[in-house]
Amino acid sequence: MKVNKFVIGGLLILAAVVFLIWSSTVSASEYFLTVDELKAKGSDIVGRNLRVSGAVIGETIQYDPQTLTLTFEVAHVPGDQALIEDEGGLAEALHQAVLDPARSRLKIVYVGPKPDLLRHEAQAIVTGKLGEDGIFYADELLLKCPTKYEEAVPEQAASK
Amino acid sequence: MIADFGYGVLVVAFLTALYSVYAAVYGELKKNPPLVESARRAMLLTWPLLTLAAGMLIYLLVNDHYEVQFVYEVTSRSMPLYLKVTAWWGGQAGSLLFWSWLMAAFTSLVTLRKWDRDREFLPWVIAVGGVTMAFFIGMNVFFENPFAKLYQTFNGNIAAYTIQPANSILFTPSDGRGLNPLLRHPGMIIHPPMLYLGFVSFVIPYAFAMAALITGRTDDRWIRITRRWTLWAWLFLSAGLVLGGRWAYDVLGWGGYWGWDPVEIAAFMPWLTGTAFLHSVMIQEKRGLFKYWNMLLIVLTYDLVIFGTFLTRSGVLSSVHSFAQSAIGPAFFAFIGITLITSAGLILYRWDMLKSETKMTSMLSREALFLFNNLLFMGILVICFWGVIYPLISELFTGQKVTVGPPFYERATSPLFAALLLLMGIAPLSAWGHSTLKTLGRAIWKPAVGAGIITAILAFTYTQNVIALVGFFLIALVILVTLYEYGRGALARQRSQGENIFLAFWNLTGRNRRRYGGYIIHISMMLMAIGILGIELFQVETQGTIAIGDSLELSGYTIKYKEVASWDNPGAGVNYTRAVVEVYDANGNLLGNLHPRKDFYFDTQQPMTIPGQLASLKDEVYVLLIDWEPINQESTTFKIFVNPLVNWLWLGSLLFFVGVLIAAWPERDAERVTVRTGKRAHQASAAD
Numbered sequence: 001m002k003v004n005k006f007v008i009g010g011l012l013i014l015a016a017v018v019f020l021i022w023s024s025t026v027s028a029s030e031y032f033l034t035v036d037e038l039k040a041k042g043s044d045i046v047g048r049n050l051r052v053s054g055a056v057i058g059e060t061i062q063y064d065p066q067t068l069t070l071t072f073e074v075a076h077v078p079g080d081q082a083l084i085e086d087e088g089g090l091a092e093a094l095h096q097a098v099l100d101p102a103r104s105r106l107k108i109v110y111v112g113p114k115p116d117l118l119r120h121e122a123q124a125i126v127t128g129k130l131g132e133d134g135i136f137y138a139d140e141l142l143l144k145c146p147t148k149y150e151e152a153v154p155e156q157a158a159s160k
Numbered sequence: 161m162i163a164d165f166g167y168g169v170l171v172v173a174f175l176t177a178l179y180s181v182y183a184a185v186y187g188e189l190k191k192n193p194p195l196v197e198s199a200r201r202a203m204l205l206t207w208p209l210l211t212l213a214a215g216m217l218i219y220l221l222v223n224d225h226y227e228v229q230f231v232y233e234v235t236s237r238s239m240p241l242y243l244k245v246t247a248w249w250g251g252q253a254g255s256l257l258f259w260s261w262l263m264a265a266f267t268s269l270v271t272l273r274k275w276d277r278d279r280e281f282l283p284w285v286i287a288v289g290g291v292t293m294a295f296f297i298g299m300n301v302f303f304e305n306p307f308a309k310l311y312q313t314f315n316g317n318i319a320a321y322t323i324q325p326a327n328s329i330l331f332t333p334s335d336g337r338g339l340n341p342l343l344r345h346p347g348m349i350i351h352p353p354m355l356y357l358g359f360v361s362f363v364i365p366y367a368f369a370m371a372a373l374i375t376g377r378t379d380d381r382w383i384r385i386t387r388r389w390t391l392w393a394w395l396f397l398s399a400g401l402v403l404g405g406r407w408a409y410d411v412l413g414w415g416g417y418w419g420w421d422p423v424e425i426a427a428f429m430p431w432l433t434g435t436a437f438l439h440s441v442m443i444q445e446k447r448g449l450f451k452y453w454n455m456l457l458i459v460l461t462y463d464l465v466i467f468g469t470f471l472t473r474s475g476v477l478s479s480v481h482s483f484a485q486s487a488i489g490p491a492f493f494a495f496i497g498i499t500l501i502t503s504a505g506l507i508l509y510r511w512d513m514l515k516s517e518t519k520m521t522s523m524l525s526r527e528a529l530f531l532f533n534n535l536l537f538m539g540i541l542v543i544c545f546w547g548v549i550y551p552l553i554s555e556l557f558t559g560q561k562v563t564v565g566p567p568f569y570e571r572a573t574s575p576l577f578a579a580l581l582l583l584m585g586i587a588p589l590s591a592w593g594h595s596t597l598k599t600l601g602r603a604i605w606k607p608a609v610g611a612g613i614i615t616a617i618l619a620f621t622y623t624q625n626v627i628a629l630v631g632f633f634l635i636a637l638v639i640l641v642t643l644y645e646y647g648r649g650a651l652a653r654q655r656s657q658g659e660n661i662f663l664a665f666w667n668l669t670g671r672n673r674r675r676y677g678g679y680i681i682h683i684s685m686m687l688m689a690i691g692i693l694g695i696e697l698f699q700v701e702t703q704g705t706i707a708i709g710d711s712l713e714l715s716g717y718t719i720k721y722k723e724v725a726s727w728d729n730p731g732a733g734v735n736y737t738r739a740v741v742e743v744y745d746a747n748g749n750l751l752g753n754l755h756p757r758k759d760f761y762f763d764t765q766q767p768m769t770i771p772g773q774l775a776s777l778k779d780e781v782y783v784l785l786i787d788w789e790p791i792n793q794e795s796t797t798f799k800i801f802v803n804p805l806v807n808w809l810w811l812g813s814l815l816f817f818v819g820v821l822i823a824a825w826p827e828r829d830a831e832r833v834t835v836r837t838g839k840r841a842h843q844a845s846a847a848d
Contacts, residue, residue, distance in 0.1 A: 024568045024571040029564050032563045051565075
């Protein structure tokens, strides 16, 4: 009988952990979508917590320091790692995404300091909500800048 | 040439590590001591080999050999020497080499010291260390060669190759991309090595645990041998986490220190199991309980260390940290799977030997409270693990990737952290073997009343936030209980030895450094908790675009804009823009000048925002320069945070290191390892 109380104590903690995981997952989960997937779902997902990944188009970056309002557009990049590898790696996939005018694009609005890593052809992962107006209102902005060698090509001639 | 040679050395190191595994296992099984000795020598050879390879990589880094892909990616001509050297671990291939290099150093250290004492374990320790090392060197040899060079093929494509492809020419960029400016920070230079030191040193207790299982010496000998390794591993891992947090606080410009990013969690998970392990091994030593559990914890810690390295280095998960995408994922996954299954198999094989020597009887005994502490740590681990893999699970089952962000972790873990604090308050007062509510109540009521009074004072003077007050009550309880225990011991010593109180404290700590080091660690954790509560619950922010001479106000502070200047530093390849602001308190007293900056790095074409910080124990004023008008200087935008109590977090972490050092510092008579047999433990428990 003595063992039982430890089992009960352990089960209580286990139950508490399961409950915490379940309730927190329900309240804090975010769909992770590509721009294409987001466009396909359309108005169904307005107001839900979302996370979207795309390639930053440099010329669309606008920043109003008065209100700290940052707006920019991202172009669709495939979500599947295998597809990205097929395009020649993340750097190349981002490059292609930005060049291709046929790719679907999404306008992002974010209020806060302009992130240091925000630039042309960076990968942006934004967390927030899609508005009725089709604009994505981000609460959080993650940026990645992968390596590319082509940028160094012109210097090749100079170094020879 | 050097690069090819470096790669050759890596291949030799790889083969040497494999040989040491073979010779150790085969030599031990066939009872062939010369073969085991050659395994030891092979193991000792790996470190010089890897040092040579690392030396060549550093040579290439320092001398601007941009035809080497890795050098091109992490350095540039304008970087100072020390950054070129530390760029060694600034990218994936180099940091894997750094991992192997540390692993070789530690395994060599183990085989050099105490070779005779631990002879029955060491062949297996060499084998486990060798397998781990061979895996990491193999990553470099087969997937991520730090010495791969850039070649341009006939169709104009440029890519990195280990061996020159046909019809291609070597491609030498005139300058490198340079280390991301965000990583050019002292915190970021020490943070990865600290984390890696922690990761790698946890392999040693794991190796001894496996050796104990294989040899059947499953008493607490392996735990006693590796106790200090574990503490050092824990110290380094903790230091890595804290430095990472400090780096984020200073550099990322969101006034935070921890973002529940998958990579942060990846480093946090082995810390959780490692912390649980540190606690539960005490129960095995004192009471002969929890033997399976300790094995399980060290296996989990080891595989979480590998998993952590994998998460940082793969790119399966989106995170600020995973600047790397590569093919090493499947290999890591396979390695984790194999080691997990092998270790679990060994535990099952020795299941009978891992039976507890005594039974737990009382819910409030020290060992029962330790058990609950372990379960809570495991609970937090499961929450973290779930959060990290949930995107993969959801994609597998629903075809839709669903992620969870910081609110998930904060919501799910905070009740468990609170419960941990409560246990931290109770456990030091409970007795081994048996405690009742009555004995415990008698011990705890004074500190509990004290904590209640402190909480009431805070409720009247500082905050009415219920969560904060619960937190402060628990923190006060832990600190008071710990001081009470500490003080009782010191007073008793003062009386019995006739020492003055300071000397009594000092000697008491020296006599039982593990216990009192642990108490200091508990107090330091509470100081850190004060800082975390402060910044999480009470952070306030404002922003504004103002002209020179104007002010912004926040939380009783007035921040007055004095001037802004911009200049180039061509040597460093940076343009600096620096503002000067004055901070006044509510009574108009000048507290100091701050210099928020925005640096622009030409090589990476990237700005870097550096906050101005005014620190005190009460709070910290944290000012960011967002934007400015270069011409008329009429409108400059600032963002300001006031982070209450945050510096307790950093102070606490300093005290934490003191505590761990007290607990981990080698003792003069550390050479004597006493081993308790199961029989004696039975007698001890019968006497209770």
